[in-house]
Amino acid sequence: MPVILESIITCPACGHSRTEIMPTDACQWFYECGTCHAVLRPKPGDCCVFCSYGSVPCPPVQLAGKSCCGSGSSSAP
Template sequence: MPTDACQFFYECTGCGTKLKPKTGDCCVFCSYGSVPCRPIQAQRAGEPSAAGCCS
């Protein structure tokens, strides 16, 4: 997972399915990953330089 960016769309290399975030999520990592994306993790931790996801 990138530490400074999000991924809005993901295309599965196996079946070709295109994933997009579920309603209320900012990226595919937040919707389908086991943990939210790094920007959201930082924001929840209250890190001073943490911006919102994909900003």
């Protein structure tokens, strides 16, 4: 199955959506909304902003079904 590199990321603050190309070699931990300028961070247990707010999980998760940051999902306090 081919890896999907485009994901529609949606800002939880204002609802603005934008199609972005996901990096294949790193986790993206921050994303600034182009409309309201909120800085998005991954939700607890997610490895990146695409896994939290995107329409498609990041490439490492698509390939391996696990966190792209190596340690798997973390537990919330």
